[in-house]
Amino acid sequence: MFQPLTLMLGLRYAGARGRRSFASFVSGFSTIGILLGVAALMLVSSVMNGFEQQLKDNLLGVIPHALVTNDARRLNMPAEQAGQLAHVPGVVASSPFISAEAMVQGPAALTGAELYGVDPANPADRLLNMLDEQTLGYFRDLPYGLVMGAGLARELGVSPGDKIRLTVTEGSRFTPLGRVPSQRLFTLVGTFATGQDVDRQVVLTRLEDAGRLLRYRPEQVSGLRLWLADPFQVDKLPALDNGLRYETWQHSRGELFQAVAMEKRLMSLMLALIILVAAFNILSAMVMVVTDKEAEIAMLQTLGLSRARVMAVFMIQGGFSGVLGSLLGFGLGLLLTLNLDAVLNVLGINFYSSAGGSQLPVLLNSAQLVIILFSTLALCVLASLYPAWRASRVQPAEALRYE
Numbered sequence: 001m002f003q004p005l006t007l008m009l010g011l012r013y014a015g016a017r018g019r020r021s022f023a024s025f026v027s028g029f030s031t032i033g034i035l036l037g038v039a040a041l042m043l044v045s046s047v048m049n050g051f052e053q054q055l056k057d058n059l060l061g062v063i064p065h066a067l068v069t070n071d072a073r074r075l076n077m078p079a080e081q082a083g084q085l086a087h088v089p090g091v092v093a094s095s096p097f098i099s100a101e102a103m104v105q106g107p108a109a110l111t112g113a114e115l116y117g118v119d120p121a122n123p124a125d126r127l128l129n130m131l132d133e134q135t136l137g138y139f140r141d142l143p144y145g146l147v148m149g150a151g152l153a154r155e156l157g158v159s160p161g162d163k164i165r166l167t168v169t170e171g172s173r174f175t176p177l178g179r180v181p182s183q184r185l186f187t188l189v190g191t192f193a194t195g196q197d198v199d200r201q202v203v204l205t206r207l208e209d210a211g212r213l214l215r216y217r218p219e220q221v222s223g224l225r226l227w228l229a230d231p232f233q234v235d236k237l238p239a240l241d242n243g244l245r246y247e248t249w250q251h252s253r254g255e256l257f258q259a260v261a262m263e264k265r266l267m268s269l270m271l272a273l274i275i276l277v278a279a280f281n282i283l284s285a286m287v288m289v290v291t292d293k294e295a296e297i298a299m300l301q302t303l304g305l306s307r308a309r310v311m312a313v314f315m316i317q318g319g320f321s322g323v324l325g326s327l328l329g330f331g332l333g334l335l336l337t338l339n340l341d342a343v344l345n346v347l348g349i350n351f352y353s354s355a356g357g358s359q360l361p362v363l364l365n366s367a368q369l370v371i372i373l374f375s376t377l378a379l380c381v382l383a384s385l386y387p388a389w390r391a392s393r394v395q396p397a398e399a400l401r402y403e
Helices: 004-015 021-059 078-085 133-141 150-156 207-214 231-236 249-292 294-302 307-338 340-347 366-392
Strands: 066-069 091-105 110-118 145-149 163-175 178-192 202-206 223-228 245-248
Touching (some): 021 249, 078 091, 078 223, 091 150, 091 207, 110 207, 133 178, 145 163, 150 178
Parallel strands (some): 110 202, 145 178
Antiparallel strands (some): 091 110
């Protein structure tokens, strides 16, 4: 622990820069730079965390986190596989499905979509949970009922109650006229809206109706859909046997989350450079102070102050600017982050349209905030190390020769 004399001298040098007012100017702006850098890094990191969490909830909440299937996409014993996966830690639900690429035809247009045959009684299917009780009842009880995204329904120009023709190449028949794809009229019973591209890509029907359309054998499905407690833990799923494999959300949506993560890292790196520049300013200001105070350092050494304590004096001086800037920046960043929407309203800035909601998503990560604070403090201490070492190497005889 520093001696009281060492602490007093360090704080005195931190508050008064002597004849070199430029050193005081640089040190002051270094403190402001660290303050703004820490606050901006906390604010941007929290907003990016919020966007990532919002994307995770909105997108990964409405699609299965993993599919269990094989190369032929024909699973003959789904109940057995579901029973094995039910005991896997992290798996909260599983359900059989049948899938195929389909052409969907309405009065206004013809387009492609992903057809999924699903179990209407599955409580983990968030797309079905978006339907009201009456619509879900129609979907569960009406033969060849269909549910699709609101965006796809607008494109086809259909509404609940309309007939829609589904055509699939899988399950096609050979006739004297050639190969004829399997097709059938379905009744649209409802739509869902997630705000994601799923609204323009997916149509849902009952498992047995999809099986009949695709000519699956009884009890035969394309695979199992899995929902996990944490979608980012799909890599920890156990290995499968009997030629089965996983198709996780990372295969279809992973690039989007990788882009968000990369953008967050780049933004953090750019803001961290502000703190780095401020730390270098502390270093340069301290070098000027040490040069200005050489005579005083020499007199302190002749009075018995050891080199280690001289070094401690200037470590305290340099660390004072870093600690002050870091703590003030941490407090300012926390205040802005917790009241971001109110601050934006006062400034007349509106990001709500780009955020896709009524307010900007903000998620404070305590571990991340602690890393930002202590990394900044460590950087400021390291920036003070060389000037303090240089002060401890001052030779009294040389410094006092011309005094």
